[in-house]
Amino acid sequence: MTLAAADIAPDTQIVRGSLPLWVGIVVFGVLVVAGNHLLNDPDTQWQITIGQWILDHRAVPHTDVYSFTMRGAPWISTQWLAQVLYASVYAWFGWSGPVVLAALAIAATFALLARYLVRSLSDSAALIFVAVAFALTAPHLLARPHVLALPIMVVWIGELIAAADRRAAPSFLLLPLMALWANLHGGFVFGLVMVAPIALDCLISAAKGERMRLAARWAIFASLALAASCCTPYGWDSLLASRKILALGSALPLITEWRAADFATLHPFEVCLLGGIGLALYRGITLPLMRIVILLGLVHMALAQARAAEILALLAPLVLAAPLARQIGEARTASASSLKPVGAVMAAALVVVLAAGTLGFAATHRFAPNTANSPVKAVAELKKLKLERVFNDYDFGGYLIASGVAPFIDGRTELYGETFFVDQHLASELADPDVLFRLLDAYQIQATLLRTQSPAAKLFDHLNGWRKIYSDDIATIHVRKAGALHAREPAVNNANEPRAK
Template sequence: MATIPAAQSPAQGLRPAQSLRLSLGLRQLVVLAACLTMFAIVLFTPRVLNDGDTYWHLAAGNWMLGHLQVPHVDPFSFTHAGQPWVAHEWLSEVIMALVYRAAGWTGIVVLFGLATALAVGLLLSRLARWMGPIALAVTAWLSIGCMWVGLFTRPHLLALPLMVFWTGALLDARAAGRAPPLWLAALLVLWANLHGSFVFAALVAAPLALEALVEGRRDPWPVVKSWGTFAGACLVAVLLTPNGVHALIYPFQIMTMKTLNGIIEWLPPDFRTMSEFQAAILVTLLVCLSRGVKAPFFRAVLVLFILHMSLQHQRHTLVLALIAPLFLAEPIGRSFGRTEPRRLGPPQAAAVLFAVGVLVMTGIRAVEPVRRGDAVTTPQTALAHVPAALQARPVLNTYSFGGYLIFRGVRPFIDGRSDMYGDDFFSRDIRLMRGDAAEFDKAVQQYGLAWTILQPREPLAKLMDAKPGWRRIYSDRWAVVHARVDALEPVPSR
């Protein structure tokens, strides 16, 4: 991720003190503008709600509020009911459910807008130590652009401020030549209960610990003792969840699934057209190659590893956008002659302006509250045309519809919890959606499928029109519904 060094101040005619005040003010203005932009993007862009997983996260939160416990088995689907499920995002889901109950979808976008704005603010406030306003603005644009692919109202966004704060605190500890403070491990208790991305805490800490060990190799014991104590405290912290050791294993379990390429966000990024991600890579290479940037070895390895992850799975570009700039800012800044970091001015004025901007935009959003209608993950009208008695019977659904079905009290065949369903079942679902007639007949016999709700583009949807004993009962641009003839309620005679 590019962290472009500071441009020369335009206020050449001012005295040094005046020029410094102007520079600090401009940098604060860039941070403020970026935070408000991030908040506005989440608040007013319909795409952030276009993910079916949001629905089942809300349903899970409501279930936990209703039962006052965290589920350890699946309470939602009919194919895996009662089977083990690690609800590793339970705290995020409870927060989402509470906000939804209080303020509906408008509250949801405000919640996630604040989380992402805070993450951007924490990031840019640290980068401003080594950058001027122009460089900071360019980096903000590139970072926010790279975050775009993951901007959906799901728990991972609530963990982003913790990721930035954690990384910054570790870098501060290394700059001071000491191990991170033990209180920082307590942050992992919150992070581990919000989202499985807490594993990135170890990914960030490991190269810095190795760096400290190499630096103190002549007398390694103090480093081993201090960093080892911190690592032990972190391990205890991440085990303090309702899922215990299962929460620790879960992130690695999903990373080893063989069917991840069936989910869009786990596909590699598309380089056929220019994107902010491509621009970030190219600009970073340009700056580093032209200025002879020298990054510490282990830090460079970390940045390249996260880049590798982003090239494999586009969902990780969001992580790259927030972590890589923190590691590259200082070496790039030093390559342009900076010798010491500069602090931003007092944050009070910027905080007040941000609060005013948030209140104004929230008021505008509240005038026309967010409403969810038919969309690629929300077959609202189609489901409304399915008789209640039929909704209670087993259904075969498109993967992305599963969350909405759960939200509406319908038990799905499959939904976004791919880790729970596993590779074999997910592979079977892919074969079904591709129109494997034999696999479909087996599923009907095994589960007693009475109806289907599919996206029109699915090959299976076209197959159903010619399937004996089945009838299309509704279709629109978003969804098509078929039902077994013998499952339909008889039409009363007039």
Template sequence: MKITTTCAVTTSGDSFLRRAATRQEFWLLLFGLSLFSMVALIGVRLLADADTLWHIAAGNWILANHAVPTTDPFSFSFRGQKWIPHEWLAEVVLAISYAWLGWSGPVLVTALATSLALVVLLAFLLRYIEPLHAFTGTVLAYLTLIQHLLARPHTLAWPLIVIWIAGIVLARERGKHPSLWLVAVMLAWANMHASFLLGIVLGVALALEAVLTAGNPVRTAKAWAPFLALTVTAGLMTPNGIDGVLFPFHVAGMSYTLSIIREWQPPVIGLLQPIVVWLGVVLFGALYFGFRLPATRIAMFFGLVYLALSAARYAELVGLLAPLLLMPAVGPQLRAAIRPEVKARLSLRCLQIITLLATVLFLASAIFLGKGIQRDRDLTLPKDAVRAALAAGASGPVFNSYNFGGYLIFSGIAPVIDGRADLYGDKFVRRYMEAYSGKAEALQALLQEYKIRWAILEPTSPAVHVIRDLPGWRKVHEDAVAVAYVLHP
């Protein structure tokens, strides 16, 4: 017996909402507006990473000089040395958004990029599975983004990542080579974030899959060759050239630095970790339904899982890309395995409620962003400490906490170190950490070599206990955020 359930019985005539209930575009729009609103309403938490500040400063430098820097213009310890600004395009976007809308600007573009990436993912999944399962898969993907959801360049690259892989996978399903318009996506991606190299690797893997499974391998290889050649060319068409392609390998070789930066460390495995929830649901579904997948897609999936388990910052890659790679094979099997006896149908009343809630959320986020985001009481910024130090006569090189480097650059002050660990390298980062951790000889050697005359540190920094006992150093400010010391002759 077939049972139909409804939220409310209605016999009203055709209306926009009733017709929209059957239109995929309407649901995608509602989902996008709701997701944009939820991300935007996070507000200042999207700005909690100190790197956002120096990214905006870098964008301002590029706009002011009409060029992308090739050497470091910000620190005093590495000024003039080679620097690879591999995220320059995203930095320009962040800088422009900040110039137009203040702190609401970076929040706005972050919410737009996140919602666009997930809407494209949802539209892709709806091609293969039922809406309920597609929404579930998209929500799981969102969970993998949460811990790395920040107003930084990697977030702005998310839509490009999804569009790129979705385009290639769809081409594979049609038995054709990818459209050349995807080359433009790669060009933007390469100038926005270093993760573009993963896109090239997956593009080559999918091309190899096409050749191995084709009836005429030679013809297939010839069809894919121009696309791959243009893709690699696009990856090289950045101000950094070959250095941009080699950049991820340079970072991967910084073993010491990666071991102390939280987002580069393996995720702490716990029941509440998003990546654990995602993997748990995927493995349960795979084992319960007995999905069969092509060996090539299994290999790609394992590669993404390896990345996610090797560094917490890669969790979003498996969340966004695994559904794109697996769903063409999983979708038909899932449809065949699930034969619901109860079919739910949304009535006009239910649709009105959902539309109203999405509209209210969107208007609330618009009002929130329109009022502007204030960071006067932001506990992540050492504003008062810097102000007090400058008032006390601080000048010249400063010894700062790693997390304060972004704020100093944003304020026009050259730090000893900041979030651009790739610039400083393992050797200097290790030396800095020895000084910061309170090793007196290392700290004094650093102070003397760079003629450092003031310091901005967290109150809990071990270096504070060394500096306070050095001759001539005087504390001029201390609060919950930072402590400031100035060297007086």
């Protein structure tokens, strides 16, 4: 299969122009069947707990009410609406609710991506881009707030790019989307930033006589978009909250999704990146100046932070579609047209069948978070002790919040800050044992809940003043206990002495 535009024979296309529908159905079906993958992230549990808190109190948080280390410290949830949605479906349907909600949002994202691509490219070319995008985003497709914002991101950037291709300003009807995005996820700041380079792309390509008028309209749109982003319970604070993430500094590389791309082993990102470079060299593809700048910016983000690979995967095709179409051939007009009546009937039938299949599968399949991040039995034992100061593994924080136990740390990294997060990491990994002992004393730690195989847990097994009271394959509990002794003389095997018979 190549990027060359190709006629699709009538007998091979079930419904002309229905590629977005089929993409959405397939993606949704795959994600529901593999639903437990969407629950692999420990943050999902505290997101739902906070969403339920918002529903119960009919207010959004302004301070931390969960941890014992930061209780009362200023903290806002820029993802409050997504948390409420997850909490609502969880209350109604258990873990099936967040799985289906996340799957719907992700399926809509790829269906919308396909819809924008078939406006310029053939169905086959659009499908290649969609498949590559799915491969790159798969590791970060989780039941978390960001996936609920992905369809909005695709529509927002897609419409801005479409306006630039038409040498026009974007419609003001997009502004409510920015307000919705700002309440779902903090990534709306990226949407605001992207207005400037796309506007510049439009102005460079426009006729000289039109540039001043277009510049004024884009400037008005940008100003209104900025105002729309402040339509949240926190007002301007939602916009300013991104500074706390950027201020995490040396803490970011310690978080898997924020680490730079690693090419030590072959990953889909490297394959796709090299494939794209090779194709551009082979076909001699050229891009307008600002499209090159935007594309390089997206690549830089993906190289600097693993989580940005999804942004590159979903937005690069939108940036490339129109220029590619001019060089490799236009899409068939029928592909970009709306569904015919028979197609609409078939689409409705497919949706009904899919809904029935989803209900049947959810009724017979048990969805549950990853047990590796859910120390169920250990926390049950911990709660019997009624302790208030527990030093926990970072990934256990979400489950502790959901279980009503105040954590030492959890996934709200912006709340704890760079120094605190780095210290906890150094302590739990024993990269600096002195930091561990300092934290134990400074926060008057009564017990520890760590991964059984972690270096710190191994140390506590041999540390005087601490006693192991519970351990399984996932977590181990040590309790501070005066008089607990573990020190002993190490066994020495002297090769010169005869072995005892």
